[in-house]
Amino acid sequence: MTSNHLWFLIPEAILLVGVVFTAITGLVRSTSIRQSTPVIAAIFVVASGVASVFVFSPDHLDTTAFLMPALGRWVGVITAAVGLVLILNSIGRVDRRLEQAIAAGRLRFDPLRAGRGEYYAFMLLSLAGLMLVCTANDLIWLFLALELTSLPTYVLVAMSRTNRLAQEAAMKYFFLGAMSAAIFLYGFALLYAATGTIEFDRMRYELQSQAANGGLGALAIGGLLLSLFGIGYKLAAAPLHLYAADVYEGASAPVTAFLGFVPKAAGVLAIMVLLVATGLSELMSSLPYPILIMLWVVAVLTMTLGNIGALLQRSVKRMLAYSSIAHSGYLLIGIIAGPGLGYTAVLFYLLAYGVGNTAAFSVLSSLERRGEELTSLEDLAGLRQRHPLMASVLAISSGSLLGFPPLLGFWGKLLLFIAGIQTGHLVLVIIAAVNSAISGWYYLKLVAVPIMASPTARSESVERGPSNWPRFAGVIMVIACLVLPVFLGWLVAESRDSARTAQAVRADSAQAEADAVQPSDDSGLFTALPPLKTALQSPAKR
Amino acid sequence: MSTPPAILAELSSYLPVALIVVMAVIFGVVNLVGTHLLGPKRRGERKEQTYESGMAPIGTARKRFNIRFYILAMTFLVFDVEIIFLYPWAVDFTQLEPMSSDATLFFGRILFFILTSIVAYVYAWKKGVFRWD
Numbered sequence: 211m212t213s214n215h216l217w218f219l220i221p222e223a224i225l226l227v228g229v230v231f232t233a234i235t236g237l238v239r240s241t242s243i244r245q246s247t248p249v250i251a252a253i254f255v256v257a258s259g260v261a262s263v264f265v266f267s268p269d270h271l272d273t274t275a276f277l278m279p280a281l282g283r284w285v286g287v288i289t290a291a292v293g294l295v296l297i298l299n300s301i302g303r304v305d306r307r308l309e310q311a312i313a314a315g316r317l318r319f320d321p322l323r324a325g326r327g328e329y330y331a332f333m334l335l336s337l338a339g340l341m342l343v344c345t346a347n348d349l350i351w352l353f354l355a356l357e358l359t360s361l362p363t364y365v366l367v368a369m370s371r372t373n374r375l376a377q378e379a380a381m382k383y384f385f386l387g388a389m390s391a392a393i394f395l396y397g398f399a400l401l402y403a404a405t406g407t408i409e410f411d412r413m414r415y416e417l418q419s420q421a422a423n424g425g426l427g428a429l430a431i432g433g434l435l436l437s438l439f440g441i442g443y444k445l446a447a448a449p450l451h452l453y454a455a456d457v458y459e460g461a462s463a464p465v466t467a468f469l470g471f472v473p474k475a476a477g478v479l480a481i482m483v484l485l486v487a488t489g490l491s492e493l494m495s496s497l498p499y500p501i502l503i504m505l506w507v508v509a510v511l512t513m514t515l516g517n518i519g520a521l522l523q524r525s526v527k528r529m530l531a532y533s534s535i536a537h538s539g540y541l542l543i544g545i546i547a548g549p550g551l552g553y554t555a556v557l558f559y560l561l562a563y564g565v566g567n568t569a570a571f572s573v574l575s576s577l578e579r580r581g582e583e584l585t586s587l588e589d590l591a592g593l594r595q596r597h598p599l600m601a602s603v604l605a606i607s608s609g610s611l612l613g614f615p616p617l618l619g620f621w622g623k624l625l626l627f628i629a630g631i632q633t634g635h636l637v638l639v640i641i642a643a644v645n646s647a648i649s650g651w652y653y654l655k656l657v658a659v660p661i662m663a664s665p666t667a668r669s670e671s672v673e674r675g676p677s678n679w680p681r682f683a684g685v686i687m688v689i690a691c692l693v694l695p696v697f698l699g700w701l702v703a704e705s706r707d708s709a710r711t712a713q714a715v716r717a718d719s720a721q722a723e724a725d726a727v728q729p730s731d732d733s734g735l736f737t738a739l740p741p742l743k744t745a746l747q748s749p750a751k752r
Numbered sequence: 753m754s755t756p757p758a759i760l761a762e763l764s765s766y767l768p769v770a771l772i773v774v775m776a777v778i779f780g781v782v783n784l785v786g787t788h789l790l791g792p793k794r795r796g797e798r799k800e801q802t803y804e805s806g807m808a809p810i811g812t813a814r815k816r817f818n819i820r821f822y823i824l825a826m827t828f829l830v831f832d833v834e835i836i837f838l839y840p841w842a843v844d845f846t847q848l849e850p851m852s853s854d855a856t857l858f859f860g861r862i863l864f865f866i867l868t869s870i871v872a873y874v875y876a877w878k879k880g881v882f883r884w885d
Contacts, residue, residue, distance in 0.1 A: 230871050237878040321880045 218276075218345050220265050221258040221286050225338040228254025229331045236327015239319055241312070244326060248301050248679075251330040252294055255337065259290020262341070277410055277486040277712055282344040284557050284708035285479060292471055292564040293337045295683040297330065299568070299575045300464035302677025304329045307372075325369050332362035333468065340476045346483055349398045349408040356394075356444065359476040360387055363469055367461045379460025386453045387443065394440025400433030410487040418489040421498070430488075431500050437484060438504065444477030445538040448511035455519065458531035463583055464680075466527060467571030470534045471564045478541050478560065482553055482709075485545070491713040495548030495633070505546050506638060513539025513645045520652045525585050529652055530570060533611060536649060537563050540626055543642055547629035553709035555625035558702060562610065562622030565690050569607035570656070572684030573600050576675045579668070587655065589672055592665030596672065601660040603684040610691040612653035613646055618691045621698055820884065827876045834869045838862070 228251060236247045266283035276282075305326045311317040339358030346352040364387060368380030402408055404427055405416040420426050426434075439450070446454040458466045490497070497505070516536030523529040541563075544556035577584055577593075577600060584590065594601040610619035623646065630639040674681075694701065710718075802809045841862050848855040876882070 230875075233875050234871075234878060237875070321878055 215345070215347075217270065218265055218282060219342075221262040221282070222338045222341050224254055224258040224261055225334045225341070228258075229334045229338075232334065233327045233331040236324060236330065237321045241309075241319075244324075247326050247330055248297050251334055252297050254334060255290050255293045255297065258337075258341070259287050259294075262286025262290070271715075276345060276347055277414070277483060278344070278553075278709065279712055279715060280708045280710065281479070281483075282341065282708075284705055285344045285475070285560075286341055288561050288564060289337055289340050289472075289475070292568055293333070295568045295572070295687055296464065296468050296471070297333060298679045298683035299467055299572055300329065300333075301679040302675060303462060303464055303575065304369075306676060325371075329366065329369055332365050336360075336362040336366075336468070336472050340472050340479075343476050343479045343483065346480075347410050349401065349410075349413075352480055352483060353391075353395060353398060356441070356476055356480055357391060359473055360391070360444065363465075363473055366465045366468060367457060369465070370462050373460070373462075375460040376462065377460075379457040382453055383457045386450070390440045390443030390450060392440075393443075394437045397433045397436030397438070397440055400429050400436060402433075404429035404433055410483070413487050414489045417487075421489060426488075426498050431498060434484070434488060434498070434501055435504055438481060438501065439508075441477050441480050441484070442508060444473045444480070445512075445541070446474065446535045447477075447508050447538050447542065448515050448535070451512060451515065451535045451538075454535050455523075455528045455531045458534075459525060459527045463527070463571055463574040466531070467568050467575070470530070470567045470571065474534065474538060474541075475560050475564070478538075478545070478556060481545055482556065486549060486711050490549055491711040492550040493713060493717060495550060495552075497546070497548065502546065505542055506635075509539050509542035509546060509638065510641055511539075512536070512542065513642060517645050517648045517652075520649065523652075524587055526574065526587055526590065526656070527585065529587070529656075530567070533649065533652070534567060536645065537567075537611070539645070540623065540642055543626050543630045543635070543638055546635060546638065547626075547633040549709065549711050549714070551625075551629040551632055554702065554706040555622070555629040557705040557709050558625050559622035561694075561701070561705070562618045565687050565694070566607045566610035566617075566619050569603055569684050569687035569691065570611065572680045572687060573604045573607070576600060576678075576680035576684060577672050578675045579672050584672065586668075587659055588666055588668050590656075590660045591663040591669045593660035593669065593672070595665060596670075597674070599681065599685065603681075603688045604660055605657040606688045606691055607684075608653040608656040612650055616692075616695060618694050621695055625702070820881075823876075823881050827872075827881055830869060830872050830876075834866070837865065 231254070232247050232251045235243055235250055238244055262282055263286070266280055266286070268280075271279045305324055308317065308320075308323055312319055336359050339355050339360075339362075342355035342358060343352065346355055364380060364384045367376060367383055370376040398408075401413065404420075405413045407413050407416065417426060417430055420430060442448075443450040443453075458469060461469060485497070485501075488498075496502075513536045516532050516534075516539060520529050520532035520536065523532060537559075541556055541559055544552045544554075544559060546552065547555065574584055577597065579589055590604070593604070606617065610617040613620045613623040627639045627642065630636070630642070798804070841858075845855070845858055845862075848858060
């Protein structure tokens with residue numbers, strides 16, 4: 211088992227080797243080697259994404275003891291894809307003043323002042339943590355993976371040492387994060403007390419037998435509630451969402467993009483893994499009542515507070531921060547809908563959200579005003595006239611985040627809503643749809659202000675940033691928003707395969723042996739997603 | 753319910769711990785109150801100072817230290833922990849048959865482990881941790 215488990219850690223091991231290389235090349239005296247640090251980081255991220263496809267290939271999966279055997283493949287690939295863009299976003303921004311001073315001959319290179327190597331090394335570490343969440347098979351593993359995701363992000367926020375706002379943000383983020391870790395660790399301790407094991411396999415067995423004999427005990431319920439509540443911090447789920455706006459505003463734009471995706475994805479995946487560990491599967495997908503109520507309330511609060519908060523903002527970064535809170539609320543619909551269609555929708559939505567959100571932040575990373583980041587919406591007024599490409603990137607990415615029909619975000623939301631309706635959470639889906647409509651107000655502002663408003667004195671002085679890579683990253687992500695819907699059937703089939711629990715896989719293979727019939731190879735949308743077909747054909751069936 | 757719930761039975765095994773806690777509290781309170789009641793009370797300028805022995809305190813307690821102290825201490829920690837891991841390895845290594853495949857594997861593993869620390873050392877060196885100017 212151990213050597214087998216090591217095999218599934220190859221993608222993470224590649225990232226860790228990358229951490230070593232980036233940390234050291236960032237400190238080399240030669241400027242050209244130093245500037246290749248992001249390239250090295252990007253190479254290792256891509257390699258780990260490719261490795262996770264091979265590592266989690268079907269012939270290896272027979273032997274795993276994971277709760278959701280193929281989860282690592284989907285997550286590895288989207289982590290690598292989004293991680294690559296996040297790295298491109300940061301090019302030219304890290305250590306900018308120091309490098310300028312060195313180039314001008316005002317300073318000699320001082321390794322203690324340089325943060326470039328550490329910046330990319332911490333990014334890779336955090337990505338490795340996100341991937342490790344998928345292969346977690348006990349509570350301690352899950353806790354360490356979540357913390358490996360979060361701890362580097364605290365440092366990333368604090369890395370702009372001269373910016374007081376960033377320092378304040380890092381402090382808030384760190385202390386509240388420590389508190390949330392304590393909360394979910396306490397929940398884990400209660401789960402251990404309830405089941406007497408930290409291994410998910412045995413925990414599932416234990417909790418299932420408890421559920422069969424008159425419901426889960428108070429310890430198990432309390433432990434789950436505390437764990438989910440604490441992990442909610444990573445998602446910026448209400449009521450632990452309050453840090454998000456301040457932290458996202460204080461951090462620099464590439465770091466904010468990172469915070470908007472990586473800890474959030476890790477939190478969502480951790481919740482999925484934890485719920486599957488309580489015995490949830492496609493065969494038995496009803497949550498215990500207290501957990502259901504809690505998740506329901508948190509989902510509604512999160513999306514409503516996120517959207518209303520976003521309406522009130524004038525700063526683009528704060529607006530996107532609140533919008534990311536709202537997206538966590540949508541993701542929780544999929545979690546409530548449970549394994550099967552619900553988790554498929556969650557995985558797909560993570561892709562759609564990651565692509566849209568990083569594209570929007572690429573725009574902020576690629577533009578600047580007198581060497582400072584853009585802050586208010588005014589800075590974007592009339593962006594189309596001087597930076598037409600960036601204006602269209604911003605328009606398309608916010609259209610995707612809003613869920614505008616042909617774009618990737620629309621299909622993500624559609625899947626989530628269908629999953630919610632299929633499992634009988636119609637009220638929740640209606641609330642989400644109303645919220646989606648509310649979010650139109652501020653997303654359309656992000657479309658309209660750059661395109662239709664006339665430039666102001668502030669926005670006239672907006673210049674290109676130090677590097678063209680963030681522009682490139684934004685364009686790539688927007689192309690993904692436009693093109694990926696073409697491959698929708700394949701993507702949904704892939705995310706469905708990745709979201710399957712071990713129990714369903716076992717049941718399916720038993721069924722296949724009984725039938726000895728090969729499943730259909732057609733991966734069109736309808737065959738990939740039978741529930742969608744039934745939902746569309748029989749709207750009366752609730 | 754005739755039999756007590758299982759959780760109570762488990763809690764009763766913690767009785768000695770609870771007893772220790774109670775005794776610790778009593779010990780502390782008795783000592784404080786006892787010295788207050790029984791001890792001689794002589795006040796004076798010297799007696800009120802930070803160090804009652806008469807050593808004059810210098811400066812404030814909230815003094816700032818050079819960050820290099822912390823960095824160096826962290827680097828020390830890396831190697832300190834590494835050495836602690838080497839001891840059990842060395843004890844086990846002598847039990848193995850010399851030049852056997854197990855011994856080679858065992859040796860290779862510790863080399864890899866030391867390599868990871870060397871990477872940390874190179875990083876610290878490049879970062880300028882050992883430069884003190």
